Amino acid sequence: MKKLIIIFSALSLLIFIRPVLGLGTNTNPTTTTVVSSTQTDITEDKSVLDGAFDGIKKFYSYTGFANSTSGNVIMIIIGIIFIYLGIKFDYEPLLLIPIGAGVILGNIPFVAGNQTGIYETGSVLNYLYFGVVKGVYPPLIFLGIGAMTDFSSLIANPKLMLLGGAAQIGVFATFLGAIYLGFNLPEAGAIGIIGGADGPTAIFLSSKLANGVNILPDGTTVKNLIGPIAIAAYSYMALVPVIQPPLMRMLISKKDRKIKMKPPRAVTQKEKMIFPVVALILTTFISPSALPLLGMLFFGNLLKESGRTERLADTARTKLIDIVTILLGVTVGASTQADIFITKDSMLIFGLGAISFVIATCGGLLFAKFMNLFLKGDNKINPLIGAAGVSAVPDSARVVHTEALKSDPTNYLLMHAMAPNVSGVIGSAIAAGIILSFLG
Numbered sequence: 077m078k079k080l081i082i083i084f085s086a087l088s089l090l091i092f093i094r095p096v097l098g099l100g101t102n103t104n105p106t107t108t109t110v111v112s113s114t115q116t117d118i119t120e121d122k123s124v125l126d127g128a129f130d131g132i133k134k135f136y137s138y139t140g141f142a143n144s145t146s147g148n149v150i151m152i153i154i155g156i157i158f159i160y161l162g163i164k165f166d167y168e169p170l171l172l173i174p175i176g177a178g179v180i181l182g183n184i185p186f187v188a189g190n191q192t193g194i195y196e197t198g199s200v201l202n203y204l205y206f207g208v209v210k211g212v213y214p215p216l217i218f219l220g221i222g223a224m225t226d227f228s229s230l231i232a233n234p235k236l237m238l239l240g241g242a243a244q245i246g247v248f249a250t251f252l253g254a255i256y257l258g259f260n261l262p263e264a265g266a267i268g269i270i271g272g273a274d275g276p277t278a279i280f281l282s283s284k285l286a287n288g289v290n291i292l293p294d295g296t297t298v299k300n301l302i303g304p305i306a307i308a309a310y311s312y313m314a315l316v317p318v319i320q321p322p323l324m325r326m327l328i329s330k331k332d333r334k335i336k337m338k339p340p341r342a343v344t345q346k347e348k349m350i351f352p353v354v355a356l357i358l359t360t361f362i363s364p365s366a367l368p369l370l371g372m373l374f375f376g377n378l379l380k381e382s383g384r385t386e387r388l389a390d391t392a393r394t395k396l397i398d399i400v401t402i403l404l405g406v407t408v409g410a411s412t413q414a415d416i417f418i419t420k421d422s423m424l425i426f427g428l429g430a431i432s433f434v435i436a437t438c439g440g441l442l443f444a445k446f447m448n449l450f451l452k453g454d455n456k457i458n459p460l461i462g463a464a465g466v467s468a469v470p471d472s473a474r475v476v477h478t479e480a481l482k483s484d485p486t487n488y489l490l491m492h493a494m495a496p497n498v499s500g501v502i503g504s505a506i507a508a509g510i511i512l513s514f515l516g
Contacts, residue, residue, distance in 0.1 A: 143185035147414025155179030168314035178409020194410040205407045211283040213404045214276035215372040220397025222376025223389045229495040232340035240499025242443035243465025246271025246436025247507045265511040270309045271432030272504030273466040278309035281508045303411035304422040308429035313468045327441045328459045333483040335458040352377040366509025440465030464493040467500035
């Protein structure tokens with residue numbers, strides 16, 4: 077009985093495990109059946125492996141490694157360089173670090189249609205880029221600049237405003253150069269503003285003239301040059317400490333670099349409050365198209381100087397401008413996707429930007445020397461402050477101050493240099509408004 081129970085149990089167990097072992101239903105399988113079963117197992121194993129490899133290939137096809145190009149790699153390296161310059165050398169870190177991060181974000185390869193790129197309709201980056209394309213961010217930046225700017229030095233010595241105007245020669249020289257290189261009028265106008273060394277103004281004007289939407293009378297669509305123009309403008313703003321000092325030493329003698337200017341007169345609070353109102357009316361009547369920029373600039377300054385809206389002024393010059401700077405930097409950087417950015421036009425724009433910045437700096441320096449021909453005694457100005465006529469605030473004024481100290485450690489020019497520096501901001505905005513009036 078015990079033996080029968082053992083045999084029955086063994087048979088029952090065999091019946092249950094046969095499907096698992098892959099044995100046929102035949103209780104007496106032949107050699108042919110075994111071979112067939114083995115072949116089936118091999119086929120099934122091969123099918124599983126093929127499926128696994130197909131899955132891996134499909135996964136790889138969705139990665140950035142499969143979709144990257146040499147252009148993406150180049151732009152990512154450029155983004156890293158921007159971040160390095162901002163951190164290591166303190167070159168406009170508030171601008172270069174967000175822009176550098178944006179360049180990297182914009183050049184992470186992706187499969188088209190995944191709605192991750194800045195030009196993909198419906199993506200988050202595309203929504204944030206709306207503020208650049210429609211010119212929303214630049215006026216908000218100007219609001220913050222106005223709320224943190226002290227116009228006292230300009231009010232105390234109004235003739236220094238001429239230096240800010242003289243530096244705008246770079247704008248019109250670049251405009252003519254762009255036309256010579258084959259850009260149409262709206263594109264050339266947008267490129268020209270790089271000569272003012274003012275990033276927000278460059279973005280504002282290019283969003284109106286070179287946004288890839290406008291159509292010329294001959295049916296030609298204007299190219300979208302917002303990315304290259306913005307990157308060029310901000311790059312040269314950051315490189316002020318590198319570009320301007322050699323030009324100062326080349327054009328201004330050591331004797332002239334030692335000229336000491338008399339301290340500016342004290343400016344009353346009433347003058348500070350009246351200035352933004354009067355300046356707003358005068359500048360916008362001269363150039364109505366610049367109203368979004370100049371209006372917000374002087375409105376921000378009025379918030380600061382009125383003495384009654386300190387909370388609003390504090391918000392404009394801290395939280396608001398910080399948020400907008402982050403969004404502007406990242407989205408402008410992300411717009412430099414390799415297939416759109418690495419073009420002949422972009423290289424020409426960068427070349428024109430370098431030339432225009434040099435011309436603008438030289439224009440301010442030489443005009444300052446020209447002004448001294450008509451000034452006597454302690455009314456003479458140190459020609460170095462002419463370099464601050466570009467609107468890279470306040471870096472250009474700091475560079476002027478540093479260069480003066482190298483010639484004479486007791487020569488402090490920072491407050492004097494701020495006058496042409498802030499007038500350069502006003503001048504570049506007026507120039508942008510004039511260009512927009514004619515070409516918009």
